[in-house]
Amino acid sequence: xxxxAVQFVTHILKLNQEYQPLDRFYLTNRVYALxxxxxxxxxxxxxxxxxxxLLDAAVANQKIEDTPTAREIxxxxxxxxxxxxxxxxNGAFWNHYQVSPLAATDYFxxxxxQNDYIKTRAIAKNVVFPVTTNYGDLEITINxxxxxxxxxxxxxxxxxxxxxxxxxxxxMENEGYLGRLGYPARSNHRIIRFTLGGExxxxxYSPYAYFNxxxxxxxxxxxxxxxxxxxxxxxxxIVRMLPHYFVGSNADLPIVGGSMLTHDHYQGGRHVFPxxxxxxxxxxxxxxxxxxxxxxxxxxxxxxxxxxxxxVNAATAIQQTWRDYSDESVDVRAxxxxxxxxxxxxxxxxRDQQYVLDLVLRDNQTSTQYPDGIFHPxxxxxxxxxxxxxxxxxxxxxxxxxxxxxxxxxxxxxxxGKPVEIAAYHQTWVDDLQQRYDFTAAxxxxxxxxxxxxxxxxxxxxxxxxxxxxxxxxxxKRFVKCVEKADFYA
Numbered sequence: 001x002x003x004x005a006v007q008f009v010t011h012i013l014k015l016n017q018e019y020q021p022l023d024r025f026y027l028t029n030r031v032y033a034l035x036x037x038x039x040x041x042x043x044x045x046x047x048x049x050x051x052x053x054l055l056d057a058a059v060a061n062q063k064i065e066d067t068p069t070a071r072e073i074x075x076x077x078x079x080x081x082x083x084x085x086x087x088x089x090n091g092a093f094w095n096h097y098q099v100s101p102l103a104a105t106d107y108f109x110x111x112x113x114q115n116d117y118i119k120t121r122a123i124a125k126n127v128v129f130p131v132t133t134n135y136g137d138l139e140i141t142i143n144x145x146x147x148x149x150x151x152x153x154x155x156x157x158x159x160x161x162x163x164x165x166x167x168x169x170x171x172m173e174n175e176g177y178l179g180r181l182g183y184p185a186r187s188n189h190r191i192i193r194f195t196l197g198g199e200x201x202x203x204x205y206s207p208y209a210y211f212n213x214x215x216x217x218x219x220x221x222x223x224x225x226x227x228x229x230x231x232x233x234x235x236x237x238i239v240r241m242l243p244h245y246f247v248g249s250n251a252d253l254p255i256v257g258g259s260m261l262t263h264d265h266y267q268g269g270r271h272v273f274p275x276x277x278x279x280x281x282x283x284x285x286x287x288x289x290x291x292x293x294x295x296x297x298x299x300x301x302x303x304x305x306x307x308x309x310x311x312v313n314a315a316t317a318i319q320q321t322w323r324d325y326s327d328e329s330v331d332v333r334a335x336x337x338x339x340x341x342x343x344x345x346x347x348x349x350x351r352d353q354q355y356v357l358d359l360v361l362r363d364n365q366t367s368t369q370y371p372d373g374i375f376h377p378x379x380x381x382x383x384x385x386x387x388x389x390x391x392x393x394x395x396x397x398x399x400x401x402x403x404x405x406x407x408x409x410x411x412x413x414x415x416x417g418k419p420v421e422i423a424a425y426h427q428t429w430v431d432d433l434q435q436r437y438d439f440t441a442a443x444x445x446x447x448x449x450x451x452x453x454x455x456x457x458x459x460x461x462x463x464x465x466x467x468x469x470x471x472x473x474x475x476x477k478r479f480v481k482c483v484e485k486a487d488f489y490a
Contacts, residue, residue, distance in 0.1 A: 002041065003039040003040065003041045004035075004039045004040060004041070004042070004044065004050060004053055004054050004057060005028050005031040005032055005035070005039055005054070006028055007043075007044060007045075007050055008031055008047075008050055008051070008054060008078070008081075009024055009027045009028050009031065011047045011050065011082060012027050012081050012082050013027070015047075015082050015083075015114055015115070016081070016082055016083060016084050017084065017088075018084050018085065018088060027081065030081060031054070031078070031081070034054075034058065034063065034074060034077055034078060035054045035055075035057050035058040035061060035063055035074070035078075036057060036058060036060075036061025036062075036063045037061075038057070038060070038061050039054075039057050040053070040057065047082070047114070047116075048116060048120075048121060051075055051078055051079065051116065054074075054078060055071050055074055055075060058074055059071075068147060069179070069180075069181055069182075072179060072184065072185045073178060073179045073180075073185040073187075075116065075185070076178075076179065076185035076186065076187035076188045076189075077178070077185075077187045079115045079116050079117070079187070079188035080115075080176070080187040080188045082114070082115045082188070083111070083115040083117075083188045083190060084111075084190075086175055086176070086190055086191065089108070089111065089190045089192070090192055090193055092107060093107060093108050093192050101241065101242050101243060101244065102244055105213065105242060105244070105245070105270070108190075108192060108203075108205070109205060109213050111190070112190070112204075112205045115188045116188065117188050117189055117190070117205065117207060118205050118206070118207060118209060119145060119207050119208055122144075122145040122146070122147070122208065123145045123208060123209055125144040125145055126141050126142065126143055126144050126145050127140075127141065127142035127144065127405060128140070128141045129449050129453075130453075131449065131450055131452070131453020131454065131456070131457075132450075132453075133453060133454060133457040134457070134468075135274065135278060135295065135296060135297055135396070135457060135460075136274045136277055136278060136396070137274060138274055138396050138397075138398065138453050138456055138457060139273070139274060139396060139397040139398065140398045140400065140449070140452055140453050140456060141210065141397065141398060141399055141400065142400045142401070142402065142404050142405050143208075143210070143399050143400065143401065143402055144402050144405060145208045146208050146402075167222045167262075167263075168222065168260065168262055168263050169183075169184065169260070170216070170218045170222075170260060170263040170265050171218075171222050171263065172191055172202055172218070172220055174186045174189055175189050175190060175191050176189065177189070184207075189204070190204070191203065191204045191218075192204070193220075194241070196217075196234050196237060196238070197230060197233060197234055197237070199219065199220065199221070200219075200220040201217055201218065201219055201220060202217070202218045202219075202220065203215060203216075203217050203218075204216050204218070206267075209269075210392055210397065210399055211269055211271040211273075211392070211397060212269060212270050212271045213245070213269040213270040213271070214267070214269045214271075215245065215247075215267065215268045215269045216265055216266070216267055216268075217238060217247060217265060217266040217267070217268060218263065218264070218265040218266075219263070219264040219265065221264070222262070222263055223263070223264050224252070224261060224262055224263075224264065225249070225250065225252045225257070225258075225260075225261050225262075225263070225264050225265070226252050226264065227249060227251065227252045227319065227343050227344050227346065228316075228319070229312060229315075229316045229319075231249055231346065232311065232312045232315040232316065232346060232348075232357065233308075233312050234266070235247050235248065235249065235266065235346060235347075235348035235357070236308040236311060236312065236348050236355055236357065237308070238266070238268065238348070239268075239348045239349055239350050239355065240308065240355075242268070243350045244270055244350075245268045245269060245270055245349075246268055246269065246271070246272075246273075246276070246347060246348065246349035247266050247267070247268030247347075247348055247349075248266060248267060248268065248345065248346060248347035248348065248358075248391050248395070249265075249266045249267075249345065249346055249391065250267070250345065250390050250391045251343045251344065251345045251362045251364075251390075252343050253340070253341070253343045253362070253364045254364060255364040255366070255372075255373045255376055255388060256343065256345070256362035256363070256364045256373070256375070256376075256388065256389070256463075257343075257364075257388065257390065258388070258390040258391060259388070259390070267391055267392070273392075273395035273396050273397055274395065274396030274397070275294070275296055275300065275347075275358065275394070275395040275396045276347075276349060276356075276358070276395070278294050278295050278296045278300075279294070279295050280292030280293065280294060280295070280302060281293055281294070281295045282477070282480075284480055284484065285484070286303070286314045286317055286318060286483050286484060287310065287313045287314035287317050288310060288314075289303050289304070289305050289310050289311060289313075289314040290303070290304045290305065291303050291304075291314065293473075293476055293477075293480065294358065295468070296460075296464075296468075297457060297460035297461040297463070297464045297467075297468060298360050298361075298389075298394055298460055298463055298464040298465075299360065299361040299464050299465045299466040299476055300358055300359065300360045300361075301318060301358070301359045301361075301480075302356060302357075302358050302359075303315060303318075303356070303357040303358075303359065304351075304354055304355070304356050304357075305354065305355055306353055306354055306355065307355075308355050311355055311357045314357075315344075315346065315357055315359055317483060317486055318344070318359055318483050319344050319359070320486070321479075321482055321483045321486045322342050322344065322361055322479070323340070323342050323343075324342075325342065325479060325482060327475050327478065327479070329471075329475065330465070330466065330467075330471065330472060330475045331365070331367075331374055332363055332465055332466075332475070333363075333365055336365070341363050341364050341365045342361070342362070342363055343362050343364075344359050344360065344361060344362060345359075345360040345362055345390075345391055345394050346358070346359050346360075347360070347391070347394075347395065360394050361465050361466070361479075362375070362463075362465070363375045363465045372386070375462065375463050375464065375465055376388070376389070376462065376463060377389070377459045377462050377463070378462045380428070381455050381458050381459050381462065382425075383423070383425040383426050383429060384400065384404070384429075384452060384455045384456070384459070385398065385400060385401075385455070385456065385459045387399075387401070389459065389460065389463040393459075393460070394460075394463075396460070398453075398456040398459075400452070400456075404452075407422070407423050407426065408448055408452070410422045410423070411426055411430055411448065412444045412445060412448055414430065415430065415433065415434065415437075415439040415444050415448075416439050416440060416441050416444050429451075429455075433447070433451060466479070
């Protein structure tokens with residue numbers, strides 16, 4: 001029976017065609033160099049199990065310390081041996097693209113799973129369930145995949161030399177980066193290059209995917225995010241290139257934007273979100289394009305055309321109108337002094353030969369009553385969700401914090417009469433639930449799941465600038481009238 005290094009080399013030769021059987025001794029010695037030569041001979045056929053065993057062996061052989069950071073860095077180095085060079089991966093992707101866009105993404109997605117860049121085992125820990133609401137079936141996830149930060153690593157990072165390389169975790173310089181304390185290992189990371197709007201862009205997958213084939217499209221240049229006419233053109237060009245994917249951009253302002261506003265990027269993938277299924281409740285035309293108000297908690301306009309250029313013109317008309325639009329009757333204000341508050345979260349996708357562009361109106365004002373944001377989850381729902389509502393959640397998929405898994409177990413026990421303590425910030429909500437339900441061990445989990453989903457629906461309603469109320473929809477229609485008058489591209 002072969003030792004772990006020899007078994008690992010068999011996987012390298014199978015998955016990385018750059019190596020040939022003649023390279024077997026060379027590769028075996030590379031693995032020994034990384035993990036040590038004293039290795040068990042257990043039969044471990046699964047690649048991820050084998051890599052985990054090699055990490056344990058490296059600790060035993062004193063090649064690495066037994067810390068999450070050291071293990072992550074070594075794991076990525078081992079998986080780098082399994083992964084072809086960036087130039088080879090790019091060549092293979094575009095060769096597959098000549099067959100079909102689907103064949104190209106299937107190749108790259110499978111590679112990113114096989115080499116453990118996409119953390120499939122960690123992602124499988126996430127809690128996922130649907131909840132029926134007035135806006136359709138929302139998708140609830142409790143995010144358990146990302147590893148918790150290591151306190152020792154945080155402390156040690158304060159004493160290491162500071163560096164601005166790479167500038168951020170979305171920069172192309174991350175491809176092949178070893179990693180360090182407080183910064184992820186990327187030895188096995190690969191990026192597909194393509195041209196977008198005359199610039200070089202990259203396409204990669206998210207290591208801790210929030211949905212199927214969660215992809216990131218990033219500019220080669222490290223520059224801040226911006227939503228403008230060029231953004232709409234880029235999004236539609238990506239779904240022309242990859243018609244089986246959607247692609248969208250976080251807004252470009254704090255509070256209503258994503259967590260990484262310093263690097264221009266989009267997110268996409270192979271998933272149909274609840275918002276995409278939501279119906280139109282009022283039709284109109286802008287810049288000669290079919291448009292409609294979507295029945296959705298966030299104020300959303302849907303544009304549809306078989307001509308992307310027409311969609312860009314219509315979207316630009318809407319954006320420029322929204323940028324300077326105010327309606328004090330519903331707390332909508334474009335500016336406070338010189339501070340801009342209005343932007344858009346745009347999402348592009350295909351329906352057969354039709355291009356669709358959903359534009360979600362965003363406003364990042366704060367007030368004395370709502371210091372976190374007027375159009376942000378309000379205090380009474382922050383026990384479930386208090387973070388910014390970004391692109392993914394805008395479309396109806398909740399990304400809820402890991403703390404809820406243990407907290408909801410305590411709440412469930414409390415509701416069926418067990419002597420447990422619950423987090424104080426859940427108490428008002430729990431008291432209300434007790435008034436409305438008779439809880440048993442058989443129904444408590446199902447009821448809690450549903451009520452979490454309904455809280456998320458409320459979270460989205462809080463983020464909506466024009467509410468799904470009589471007053472809110474009247475205000476939305478007033479805005480639409482202004483857009484129609486500003487129809488300067490028709």
